[in-house]
Amino acid sequence: MAVPTSTRPEPDRVPAVERPSAGPQPQPATWVLKVVMAVTGTVFALFVVVHLVGNLKVFLGPEEFDGYAHWLQRDLLAPLVPHGWFIWIFRSTLLTCLVAHVWAAVVLRHRARVARGPHRRQGLRSFRSFQARSMLVTGVVLLFFVVFHVLDLTTGTRPAATGEFVAGQAYANLVSSFQRPAVAAFYVLAIGTLFLHLAHGLWSVVNDLGATGRRLRAIGAAVAGAVGLLVLVGNLLIPVAVLTGVVA
Amino acid sequence: MKLTLDVWRQPDAASPGAFETYVVTDATAEMTLLELLDRLNDQLVEDGREPVAFESDCREGICGCCGVDVDGRPHGPQANTPSCEQHVRSFADGDRVVLEPLRAAAFPVVKDLVVDRSALDRVVQAGGHVAVDAGTAPDADAARIGHETAETALDFAACIGCGACVAACPNGSASLFTGAKLTHLATLPQTRTERGRRAVDMVAQMEHDFGPCSTYGECAVVCPAGIPLSAIAAVGKERMRAFLRGRTG
Numbered sequence: 131m132a133v134p135t136s137t138r139p140e141p142d143r144v145p146a147v148e149r150p151s152a153g154p155q156p157q158p159a160t161w162v163l164k165v166v167m168a169v170t171g172t173v174f175a176l177f178v179v180v181h182l183v184g185n186l187k188v189f190l191g192p193e194e195f196d197g198y199a200h201w202l203q204r205d206l207l208a209p210l211v212p213h214g215w216f217i218w219i220f221r222s223t224l225l226t227c228l229v230a231h232v233w234a235a236v237v238l239r240h241r242a243r244v245a246r247g248p249h250r251r252q253g254l255r256s257f258r259s260f261q262a263r264s265m266l267v268t269g270v271v272l273l274f275f276v277v278f279h280v281l282d283l284t285t286g287t288r289p290a291a292t293g294e295f296v297a298g299q300a301y302a303n304l305v306s307s308f309q310r311p312a313v314a315a316f317y318v319l320a321i322g323t324l325f326l327h328l329a330h331g332l333w334s335v336v337n338d339l340g341a342t343g344r345r346l347r348a349i350g351a352a353v354a355g356a357v358g359l360l361v362l363v364g365n366l367l368i369p370v371a372v373l374t375g376v377v378a
Numbered sequence: 379m380k381l382t383l384d385v386w387r388q389p390d391a392a393s394p395g396a397f398e399t400y401v402v403t404d405a406t407a408e409m410t411l412l413e414l415l416d417r418l419n420d421q422l423v424e425d426g427r428e429p430v431a432f433e434s435d436c437r438e439g440i441c442g443c444c445g446v447d448v449d450g451r452p453h454g455p456q457a458n459t460p461s462c463e464q465h466v467r468s469f470a471d472g473d474r475v476v477l478e479p480l481r482a483a484a485f486p487v488v489k490d491l492v493v494d495r496s497a498l499d500r501v502v503q504a505g506g507h508v509a510v511d512a513g514t515a516p517d518a519d520a521a522r523i524g525h526e527t528a529e530t531a532l533d534f535a536a537c538i539g540c541g542a543c544v545a546a547c548p549n550g551s552a553s554l555f556t557g558a559k560l561t562h563l564a565t566l567p568q569t570r571t572e573r574g575r576r577a578v579d580m581v582a583q584m585e586h587d588f589g590p591c592s593t594y595g596e597c598a599v600v601c602p603a604g605i606p607l608s609a610i611a612a613v614g615k616e617r618m619r620a621f622l623r624g625r626t627g
């Protein structure tokens with residue numbers, strides 16, 4: 131009787147694994163969507179931190195603040211790119227990231243629901259799980275806030291903006307906007323929401339981008355928390371300063 | 379000790395299930411959860427009723443078949459402990475305890491508390507092929523593996539495939555399970571040769587039946603093998619590594 135030397139298939143003729151629950155593979159792959167989430171989320175996180183640094187110049191007075199705003203709009207990266215171009219390159223990048231981030235978020239959350247099935251996980255009490263579960267809600271609040279914020283302080287569109295809005299007068303616009311208690315309250319809510327979204331989001335980035343080493347994970351967890359807190363406290367100082375008259 | 383048990387009863391995957399309530403009056407603190415179910419079944423059989431179906435084999439935390447949901451938590455109230463090693467002493471006299479099968483769309487109910495976890499087996503199958511003719515077993519010391527490396531591989535090989543991580547996850551994700559397998563096999567020299575191909579195939583198979591990870595971290599809380607949360611990061615790491623090296627499967 132002939133004994134086969136190997137019953138193993140050739141590597142290039144490996145039979146596909148039988149998939150009884152077959153059907154098309156989800157497209158785009160979940161891991162790709164998670165990378166999109168992580169990269170766009172990181173872009174937002176960097177933006178939010180740089181934005182905070184800019185915001186805090188409000189404590190240096192109107193000239194500093196308006197001068198900085200003008201520099202952003204007109205002179206940043208010039209003459210590498212013509213005057214006034216940077217801001218549009220910047221805005222289109224952020225907008226592209228936003229579309230990708232929201233799209234990936236919706237697809238992922240849908241896949242998560244389907245994979246979980248009709249019996250939802252119950253009784254989760256940890257702060258981490260609260261943050262994770264509310265990512266879509268906090269994200270949508272942030273989306274509303276971003277739209278409002280742009281209408282209020284960038285385009286000066288009423289009723290989001292005040293009647294006193296003057297293009298280029300960033301400092302005065304900010305002060306008059308925050309003198310409306312409802313706007314200050316919405317801003318505080320948005321900053322709280324941003325903290326929840328960002329602190330958990332950055333920890334997700336650490337995991338999604340594959341940090342497995344113990345030390346790297348510890349650093350990642352610390353950075354995620356620290357960035358979240360920094361953005362929370364830093365941004366809260368501004369409406370408090372306006373409402374208490376420190377910035378007027 | 380008296381316990382009121384709300385137990386999920388379901389004749390098969392196609393039929394709807396529902397909770398039925400039973401009272402066990404002679405439970406004792408040192409009973410395990412499975413012994414409590416044994417006691418309940420003795421009663422049911424004495425009364426001429428259908429016993430509750432549940433799975434068990436080793437009853438010492440190594441086979442991975444016993445997992446049930448206790449008050450909505452896979453395996454039971456004690457963290458990182460399989461159902462067979464959970465004890466009645468976690469409950470107080472007079473407590474009401476809800477027992478359900480592990481919940482995930484990928485785990486259809488076979489009967490009562492028994493689920494079909496073969497979606498996990500398919501993930502392992504997807505990674506299990508060895509492309510070289512391995513011949514007879516190599517000498518034990520042919521490939522030298524340092525102590526640390528061996529320990530790391532063993533830590534991740536400790537996964538018993540119980541499926542609790544999936545049931546603990548609000549997204550029905552099997553990232554902890556898959557990450558444990560990927561890490562274990564990527565750590566050792568013999569299995570490292572297939573590293574990229576394995577990551578592509580296992581992740582594809584995983585994504586077919588299971589959800590995405592949103593970093594809830596609930597999986598590592600229930601895992602009876604103590605697989606650390608870093609395993610979920612290994613999924614992205616191994617898959618991105620394969621992509622960057624041009625592996626397509």
Ligand code: HEM
Nearest residue numbers: 167168171174235265266269270273331332334335338592
């Ligand atoms: C300033 C704005 C925003 C920042 C700084 C931000 C940041 C982040 C970060 C860093 C992550 C983690 C990415 C990862 O999974 O690795 C994330 C996840 C997420 N974001 Fe955002 N995001 C913002 C806006 C939004 C908006 C507008 C939505 C709207 C729907 C949204 C929805 C989500 C969801 C649902 C997740 C979780 C995805 C998952 O569970 O896997 N985010 N975000």
Ligand code: SF4
Nearest residue numbers: 537538540541543601
């Ligand atoms: S990783 Fe842990 S919880 Fe998940 S299947 Fe393996 S042993 Fe069970």
Ligand code: FES
Nearest residue numbers: 437441442444462
């Ligand atoms: S019966 Fe084997 S792990 Fe519980």
